[in-house]
Amino acid sequence: xxxxxxxxxxxxxxxxxxxxxxxxxxxxxxxxxxxxxxxxxxxxxxxxxxxxxxxxxxxxxxxxxxxxxxxxxxxxxxxxxxxxxxxxxxxxxxxxxxxxxxxxxxxxxxxxxxxxxxxxxxxxxxxxxxxxxxxxxxxxxxxxxxxxxxxxxxxxxxxxxxxxxxxxxxxxxxxxxxxxxxxxxxxxxxxxxxxxxxxxxxxxxxxxxxxxxxxxxxxxxxxxxxxxxxxxxxxxxxxxxxxxxxxxxxxxxxxxxxxxxxxxxxxxxxxxxxxxxxxxxxxxxxxxxxxxxxxxxx
Amino acid sequence: xxxxxxxxxxxxxxxxxxxxxxxxxxxxxxxxxxxxxxxxxxxxxxxxxxxxxxxxxxxxxxxxxxxxxxxxxxxxxxxxxxxxxxxxxxxxxxxxxxxxxxxxxxxxxxxxxxxxxxxxxxxxxxxxxxxxxxxxxxxxxxxxxxxxxxxxxxxxxxxxxxxxxxxxxxxxxxxxxxxxxxxxxxxxxxxxxxxxxxxxxxxxxxxxxxxxxxxxxxxxxxxxxxxxxxxxxxxxxxxxxxxxxxxxxxxxxxxxxxxxxxxxxxxxxxxxxxxxxxxxxxxxxxxxxxxx
Amino acid sequence: xxxxxxxxxxxxxxxxxxxxxxxxxxxxxxxxxxxxxxxxxxxxxxxxxxxxxxxxxxxxxxxxxxxxxxxxxxxxxxxxxxxxxxxxxxxxxxxxxxxxxxxxxxxxxxxxxxxxxxxxxxxxxxxxxxxxxxxxxxxxxxxxxxxxxxxxxxxxxxxxxxxxxxxxxxxxxxxxxxxxxxxxxxxxxxxxxxxxxxxxxxxxxxxxxxxxxxxxxxxxxxxxxxxxxxxxxxxxxxxxxxxxxxxxxxxxxxxxxxxxxxxxxxxxxxxxxxxxxxxxxxxxxxx
Numbered sequence: 001x002x003x004x005x006x007x008x009x010x011x012x013x014x015x016x017x018x019x020x021x022x023x024x025x026x027x028x029x030x031x032x033x034x035x036x037x038x039x040x041x042x043x044x045x046x047x048x049x050x051x052x053x054x055x056x057x058x059x060x061x062x063x064x065x066x067x068x069x070x071x072x073x074x075x076x077x078x079x080x081x082x083x084x085x086x087x088x089x090x091x092x093x094x095x096x097x098x099x100x101x102x103x104x105x106x107x108x109x110x111x112x113x114x115x116x117x118x119x120x121x122x123x124x125x126x127x128x129x130x131x132x133x134x135x136x137x138x139x140x141x142x143x144x145x146x147x148x149x150x151x152x153x154x155x156x157x158x159x160x161x162x163x164x165x166x167x168x169x170x171x172x173x174x175x176x177x178x179x180x181x182x183x184x185x186x187x188x189x190x191x192x193x194x195x196x197x198x199x200x201x202x203x204x205x206x207x208x209x210x211x212x213x214x215x216x217x218x219x220x221x222x223x224x225x226x227x228x229x230x231x232x233x234x235x236x237x238x239x240x241x242x243x244x245x246x247x248x249x250x251x252x253x254x255x256x257x258x259x260x261x262x263x264x265x266x267x268x269x270x271x272x273x274x275x276x277x278x279x280x281x282x283x284x285x286x287x288x289x290x291x292x293x294x295x296x297x298x
Numbered sequence: 299x300x301x302x303x304x305x306x307x308x309x310x311x312x313x314x315x316x317x318x319x320x321x322x323x324x325x326x327x328x329x330x331x332x333x334x335x336x337x338x339x340x341x342x343x344x345x346x347x348x349x350x351x352x353x354x355x356x357x358x359x360x361x362x363x364x365x366x367x368x369x370x371x372x373x374x375x376x377x378x379x380x381x382x383x384x385x386x387x388x389x390x391x392x393x394x395x396x397x398x399x400x401x402x403x404x405x406x407x408x409x410x411x412x413x414x415x416x417x418x419x420x421x422x423x424x425x426x427x428x429x430x431x432x433x434x435x436x437x438x439x440x441x442x443x444x445x446x447x448x449x450x451x452x453x454x455x456x457x458x459x460x461x462x463x464x465x466x467x468x469x470x471x472x473x474x475x476x477x478x479x480x481x482x483x484x485x486x487x488x489x490x491x492x493x494x495x496x497x498x499x500x501x502x503x504x505x506x507x508x509x510x511x512x513x514x515x516x517x518x519x520x521x522x523x524x525x526x527x528x529x530x531x532x533x534x535x536x537x538x539x540x541x542x543x544x545x546x547x548x549x550x551x552x553x554x555x556x557x558x559x560x561x562x563x564x565x566x567x568x569x570x571x572x573x574x575x576x577x578x579x580x581x582x583x584x585x586x587x588x589x590x
Numbered sequence: 591x592x593x594x595x596x597x598x599x600x601x602x603x604x605x606x607x608x609x610x611x612x613x614x615x616x617x618x619x620x621x622x623x624x625x626x627x628x629x630x631x632x633x634x635x636x637x638x639x640x641x642x643x644x645x646x647x648x649x650x651x652x653x654x655x656x657x658x659x660x661x662x663x664x665x666x667x668x669x670x671x672x673x674x675x676x677x678x679x680x681x682x683x684x685x686x687x688x689x690x691x692x693x694x695x696x697x698x699x700x701x702x703x704x705x706x707x708x709x710x711x712x713x714x715x716x717x718x719x720x721x722x723x724x725x726x727x728x729x730x731x732x733x734x735x736x737x738x739x740x741x742x743x744x745x746x747x748x749x750x751x752x753x754x755x756x757x758x759x760x761x762x763x764x765x766x767x768x769x770x771x772x773x774x775x776x777x778x779x780x781x782x783x784x785x786x787x788x789x790x791x792x793x794x795x796x797x798x799x800x801x802x803x804x805x806x807x808x809x810x811x812x813x814x815x816x817x818x819x820x821x822x823x824x825x826x827x828x829x830x831x832x833x834x835x836x837x838x839x840x841x842x843x844x845x846x847x848x849x850x851x852x853x854x855x856x857x858x859x860x861x862x863x864x865x866x867x868x869x870x871x872x873x874x875x876x877x
Contacts, residue, residue: 005769006769008771009769009770009771009772012771013686013770013771015678016678016679016681016682016686017682017686019675019678019679019681019682020678020679020682020683020686020687020696021696022675022679022741023679023696023699023700023703023741023742023745024695024696024699026699026703026738026741027699027702027703029714029718030706030710030711030714030738033714033717033718034710034713034714034717036717037717053487054484054487056461056484056485057461058461058467059484061484066487084613085613085616085617086617088610088613088614088617089613089614089617089618091610092610092611092613092614093614096607096610096611097614105614105618107861107865108618108621108622109617109618109621110861110865111621111625111858111861112621114792114795114796114799114857114858114860114861115621115624115799115854115857116798116799116800116801116828116853116854116857117799117800117801118799118801118828118829118831118832118853119628119799119831119850119853119854120624121832122831122832122835122846122850123624123627123628123850125497125500125835125836126500126835126843126846127627130504130505133504133505139452139453139455139505139507140455140490140501140505140507140508141505142490142492142501153620156617160617183599184599184600184602184603185603185607186599186602186603186606186607187599187603207705210705211705213707214705214706214707214708214709214710215707215708216707216708216709216801216802217801217802217828217832220493221493221497221832221835221836224490224491224492225460225490225491225492225493226487226488226489226490226491227487227491228487228488229487238488239488239490241491244707244709244802247709247710247712247713248709248712248802248805249460249462249491249493250460250461250462251712251713251716251805251806252367252368252370252371252374252462252805252806254370254374258393258397264713265713265717268709268710268713268714271706271707271709271710272706272707272710275702275705275706275707276702276705278705279698279701279702279704279705280698280702282701283697283698283701340837343811343837344648344838344839347648347649347812348648350812350814351646351647351648354814361814361815362814363810363812363813363814363823364811364812365810365811365812366811366833366837367811380726380727493836494836494837495837495839496835496836496837496838496839496841497836499839515839516839518839518840
């Protein structure tokens with residue numbers, strides 16, 4: 001009895017240890033695969049051609065710059081919305097709202113995080129884009145801005161969740177000290193609490209931004225997918241094409257092993273690296289949190 | 299908690315058995331159902347679906363699954379060996395044929411219907427007719443305002459299918475490049491590439507600035523089609539079964555199904571049926587042009 | 591300027607609070623509005639036939655059963671692969687791992703997995719499961735892809751839940767002679783179960799609603815019957831919504847909203863269950 005118990009315990013412990021490392025295995029696996037299928041691009045397509053401004057794969061124009069600028073401008077727009085609304089809502093929930101309101105709002109915001117992106121894209125085509133076209137007198141409602149609005153909505157729950165945790169973990173003493181010195185609640189929030197939670201709030205923003213860069217279905221449905229160089233501010237109100245939408249739209253068609261196939265994996269690799277960099281920066285910002293789970297959850 | 303789990307499992311089991319009732323008919327019969335995998339052109343997909351449904355009514359032992367994704371997708375799948383029939387709204391390219399042969403696949407072409415590509419604009423747009431050259435200039439970015447072609451002072455919003463669409467490739471070759479092999483005109487970079495035919499329809503329907511193109515079968519009655527003249531001074535022709543057949547409409551094309559080698563067995567039966575009168579009537583009903 | 595703000599600080603506060611409150615409302619109201627809008631628009635399409643029937647007439651009529659069942663199968667498939675692995679990894683991180691470079695590496699990997707765009711998972715799934723391992727476009731390939739995507743969520747929540755069990759529980763158990771694994775299995779896991787379950791359900795909810803990972807790995811436009819084996823492709827709710835709202839002409843708007851509603855209900859129910867479990871557990875907690 002003793003012996004078999006020890007033996008079983010040994011096996012299970014080993015299995016658990018192996019599972020622990022599984023995350024690393026998977027990340028490496030994904031990176032390896034993307035690399036394997038994406039690197040041939042560099043030998044099949046000249047770098048100067050990759051940095052071209054025209055993306056038209058069926059005639060061998062593989063300029064990925066328009067796609068990158070498309071992703072950037074959408075993310076920029078989404079951040080413009082998600083950051084103020086996200087932080088504002090987090091401040092509200094954490095510092096201003098009465099207890100009962102907090103209990104209602106937190107699950108509600110979390111609910112938004114669960115809304116499937118395809119549903120938002122669906123509403124985007126049917127409702128938001130015609131509305132914006134008329135409201136802002138644009139040639140078409142399928143623009144980067146429409147995408148940014150929806151993406152902002154998708155990123156907000158992440159920002160709210162993490163930022164709210166960060167604000168929550170600021171020790172009560174900080175606030176009380178400020179109040180004791182005569183500051184109003186408002187002054188305390190902006191001059192004491194928020195700065196104290198700075199690293200956590202920054203993490204929140206970066207995670208939200210990371211979510212926005214990686215979004216696929218919503219942008220594919222509402223941004224028009226025109227591969228233009230989105231470099232002017234006005235480009236925000238024109239159609240753009242993101243890296244993610246390009247992969248989703250074109251992957252089905254490519255013959256296995258063709259140049260186009262490799263280029264799409266190459267773009268996937270670029271996306272992977274971008275999210276890697278964002279995450280490394282976000283996590284190296286020291287943030288001790290009790291509720292780490294909810295942060296990654298949203 | 300356990301109760302909730304049990305109720306959930308029971309519910310899903312119920313749903314599954316509802317569906318299985320359909321397939322248990324196969325199990326009850328003496329020979330198993332046979333499958334045909336059909337994939338490819340989004341232009342053809344609804345026609346393919348209508349055919350599949352009609353065929354399965356009389357041939358319940360044959361099950362046909364239909365998927366879209368674009369002509370390129372279908373041909374790629376044929377090359378990879380994952381489908382029986384690839385739907386394509388354009389001819390297979392030389393590179394694709396070469397790729398197929400290295401995989402041991404021999405694509406065989408069958409013309410199953412014909413299609414006109416309609417150029418559509420919003421019903422409120424006063425422009426009724428354009429020449430092929432004008433359409434080419436619009437899409438290549440030469441004309442950017444409706445005034446340039448006799449319309450109102452509005453920006454032209456150009457809609458197109460994605461590059462994986464056979465319709466897109468055909469439009470590129472026949473309209474933008476006017477059918478000339480040497481012509482290298484491209485779509486202007488600010489052309490919107492929408493992932494589906496329906497996306498084009500809905501945008502044109504509600505946006506007075508828009509111009510788009512789609513297979514005739516996709517154009518609903520409430521949108522306006524442009525009458526096209528092959529050359530300046532020529533006759534302006536609207537797309538219809540008649541004008542496709544007498545070749546007066548400029549943008550008409552064949553629709554194809556490709557198989558690996560000559561078809562045999564159930565695939566052959568299906569393809570023969572597709573060229574029958576019953577199936578071709580469905581073609582006409584859906585707004586396409588029968589193959590004969 | 592600062593002097594002005596300080597002297598009038600109570601007014602500033604009142605204005606500020608109102609502004610922030612407005613912001614919060616502006617964030618939350620669209621959520622509620624969206625859900626209500628879909629409910630209203632799609633409600634009329636819902637019927638017993640809609641939920642249990644197959645699509646007819648080029649999917650313009652009939653029901654969406656195969657999509658519902660498909661999503662169910664995919665969710666179950668994802669659970670099968672990601673839950674045991676995720677919980678085991680969480681147990682490792684919470685109970686066994688020491689704070690070394692390796693452990694920090696694991697945590698970094700988890701954060702990274704969480705941040706990878708869903709379409710990149712789709713690419714990976716295509717490359718590895720569909721093509722390299724030759725599973726083809728199948729429920730198996732799609733579930734595997736979705737489970738790697740869900741793994742970080744499950745690991746993090748499970749680890750949190752395990753960590754929140756007071757150390758005293760473990761110490762007492764060990765002092766009574768139990769082995770580490772016995773302690774974990776009979777005491778820690780049991781106490782952490784509601785938290786773990788919440789995380790699992792929220793993770794699966796995400797997997798159920800995703801389209802990009804299944805686009806190239808398992809989703810089909812139309813199948814004449816329900817999938818019979820894990821190697822079959824399947825229809826799925828998110829992909830179905832995408833297809834009927836963008837690919838099929840003359841699709842009645844009712845059916846589009848109805849499908850969106852069903853997907854929404856599916857996802858929201860999971861969310862609700864998770865929230866209920868979480869608050870129930872918090873109330874019952876003995877520590």
